[in-house]
Amino acid sequence: MPVTLATWNINSIRLRETLVKRLLTEEAPDILCLQECKSPVEKMPLETFRGLGYGHVVARGQKGYNGVAILSKLPVEDAGDLDFAGLGHARHVAARLESGVTIHNFYVPAGGDIPDRAVNEKFGQKLDYVREMRDFFRENRPERAILVGDLNIAPREDDVWSHKQLLKVVSHTPIEVEHLAEAQEAGGWVDVTRADIPEGKLYSWWSYRARDWDAADKGRRLDHVWASPDIALAAHGSRILRAARGWDQPSDHAPVFACFDL
Incomplete structure (x- = not known):
């Protein structure tokens, strides 16, 4: 059975309820995974989404921050x-x-602005988080599994607008890229997006700071879809809905899609 899945850092599920409704209506993925919901579960507008046919929800939330x-x-x-x-x-x-x-x-975790754990606790937390992902997947090798989300790291040189200029910018530093590669390797995860779109610049995030994000196009691919090796070949149809970054009051992330013949 073909299953279409999307992942999207929504940057407040309550503030951008209308955008989620638009995506569910226009694109109609079978499954939508959201990050940075910034809401306790009981205050998420889940009844709205159930009314659109999304009657099954699994979520974790907290007030004002994080949330999936x-x-x-x-x-x-x-x-x-x-x-x-x-x-x-x-x-x-x-x-x-x-x-x-x-x-x-x-x-x-995003990791703050300074890529040095000695002076930036958040960067250390990010590295620890990804390292513990690695350790978990070494001990719990995934089978028939899909991993999605805002991993807040752009691993490849063509996953950022300028590899050279971003080498010292959090999300593309060598130590972050190394940690993410180790986590991916530990689980045998296949980067589905890049398996489908192996060449060329590819972004899922554009900063709010850019006055004209589309023309400047200084993006990064921070949002990912991975699959365990046993189902990776069932994946196809990967794409990034760049247009969503231009919707009214948008998230700074765009949804990433993939299809799986399960």
Whole structure:
């Protein structure tokens, strides 16, 4: 059965409820994974989404920060959550489809502005978080699993507008890229987006600071879709809905899509 999945850092599910409704109406993915919901679960507008056919929800939230949610047309069961680096944040939730496929939805810490853990605690937390992802997947090798979310790291040189200029900018520093590669390798994860779109510049995030983000096009690919090796070949149709970055009062991220023949 073909399943279309999307991942999107929405930057406040309540503030951008209308944008989520638009995506669900116009694009109609079977599953939408949201990050940075910035709301307790009980205050998320879930009834609105249920009214659009997304009657199955697995979510973790907290007031004003973080928060992850999985909205699904298909039946799913809650498969728990993980608290890497002991932050006590709502940064992960998992859901299991009736087919046995588990979907992991992650929101990795952004890491602050200074790429030095000695002077920036947030950067250290980010590195610790990704390292603990690595350790978990080494001990719990994923099978029939999909990992999505805002991983807040652009790993490849063509995942950023300027590799040279961003080498010392948080999200593309060598140590972050190395940590993410180790986490990916530990689980045997396949980068589905790049398997489908192997060449060329590709972005899912554009800063709010750019007056004309579209013309400047100084983007980064921070949002990812990975699959365990046993189902990676079932993935196809990857795309980034760049147009959503230009919607009214947008998130600074664009949704990333992939299809899976499950």
